[in-house]
Amino acid sequence: MVQIPNQPVPPSPAQRPVPTSADVARLAGVSRATVSYVLNNTSAVRISEPTRRRVHEAAKDLGYVPHAAARSLRAGHSRMVLMPAPAVPVGPLYSRFFSELQGALGRLDYTVVQYGSAGLHGDEAARAWAELRPVAVLVPGSGLGPQGVAVLKRSGARAVVTLGPERVEGAHALLMDHDRVGHSAGVHLAARGRRRVGVVVPEEPGLEIFSRPRLEGVRRALGGTGATTTELPLAYEEEAAARLAARWRELGLDGVFAYNDEYAMLLMRALQDAGIAVPEETAVVGADDLMLGRLLRPRLSTVHIELPSGRDLAELVDRAVREPGAGPETHEVLGARVVHRDSS
């Protein structure tokens, strides 16, 4: 980083003590309880308009901001919905899903907080999340066990929702089984007459929770058809794709499910550069239905993945928070269907 010469140092407001509700009460000449009633807009207590005005003015003069933590300590719970932040960079599909969820929960007056618990796993991570006393926790991926769910509930979380391949005892489950993605691709390739099918498994860490079930899904689709499945580890680099393409004929594959559209685009270019005709000699199928796949020639066939809508998920969270005793719901939320274009 290039540092630019500093401006003159102004007196830092951080040095002054943080104003509290007691300071506001003193300046306004009222009790702390009155400050709390006014600033939290409590309708249960009648407070005169001039008193309200005095409290608001004192809070403004002092620059007082209520402390969410103190408020949640008093109320016993917060409006915070906590989601662990993904440890790997996310794709456009997840990014869009998260924006939508955040907007939908915001409209229901929840605050969504993504919590970066780098290096923590399973129940240890659950303890770290519990310390923030969220009212609901949404956990993508796997790793949270029944112990972790219990820790979260004992610390006051009214709803724990997992988004992953399996149910976890005590939690609501949005089942997202990526086996389906591979299965759709496998069924499609078999229907296109392919008998020796490769499956790309990214070498980048953190993607196993998606790539393993996708591979299993292809295996399941081809089981009993006499077609074979070959696992193809691949790093997301041009050189790695060129090396794989160079031994393609030796592998004798006539079709490939390439994990997602990005790996598919990478591999298809390498196959074309190595003189292998797509789809005649090898059919290529991606996943995610990115627009860029339509720009290639041949246009890329892909598995279109349906994630749950942010609004549906927000409503599930809200229902679960309102009725914490209602018992866990389980929903199948991952849809997968092949979009057949020209590469297969």
Place this chain on the structure above:
Amino acid sequence: MVQIPNQPVPPSPAQRPVPTSADVARLAGVSRATVSYVLNNTSAVRISEPTRRRVHEAAKDLGYVPHAAARSLRAGHSRMVLMPAPAVPVGPLYSRFFSELQGALGRLDYTVVQYGSAGLHGDEAARAWAELRPVAVLVPGSGLGPQGVAVLKRSGARAVVTLGPERVEGAHALLMDHDRVGHSAGVHLAARGRRRVGVVVPEEPGLEIFSRPRLEGVRRALGGTGATTTELPLAYEEEAAARLAARWRELGLDGVFAYNDEYAMLLMRALQDAGIAVPEETAVVGADDLMLGRLLRPRLSTVHIELPSGRDLAELVDRAVREPGAGPETHEVLGARVVHRDSS
């Protein structure tokens, strides 16, 4: 969503009261202060090994988790670094930057929290963030003013860091001026002899904070050279790109800076489909240096953007938290250089 029939409803642990440190103290037969000393690992107070063990066992039996909010109320500050979550889906560059930053801050023992303040703007958003009492706040984009910085500092934030085009009084500034991205592209296109340059401005909302300065950067680069700059609004859709390509010759453009690689790939395909030779008739330049741009033919020229490293930024935050009175630092952190391939 397809609902799967419910499992039998187990008694919900959420119905039981949340255990407190007073419960732990009672079960262990010690004072609350002792519980706090033991669980916070305070070394200032000598506590016998059997007592420590009793406290830990009682906490475990009750499923007690310390309350981060209560702890930060006592300590006066937290280890929470708050970042507003982006309101628009993010690209791979930002996603990677955020993962890296999160890891680097985690290693320095901070917890990174992305806060979804959908619908809040400027100083109003600052008040919402302040309620969580973060020790540091990282604000991407523009919108936070000196008032907001002051609110955050008065509520105990020791460091406020903006990542955007301008300094904000009282905050550390990581200046990210996207003008530079457009400027590099403009200089390159002029050097390639292009005289009538189009600049794609995405129609998708939320991207103006990047697209406006990029456009200005091209204008600045071409100013005084006699070359013209034409603003080209474009939605990220094949049909929109085809419509733009259909009137390309009428526009009379011989070069285009297409905002980023994704819009560039979209537009380049549409131009090729409309029979316009790239780069002979029109040069195309993207930005972000995505790997996919290298897979196209012709290979896409692009502006490579250097973001600050997560580690550098984490160190700046840590330094600022330790020395809150040290006065704001300003760093120029956005680097931009053209990677010349075959499309220009």
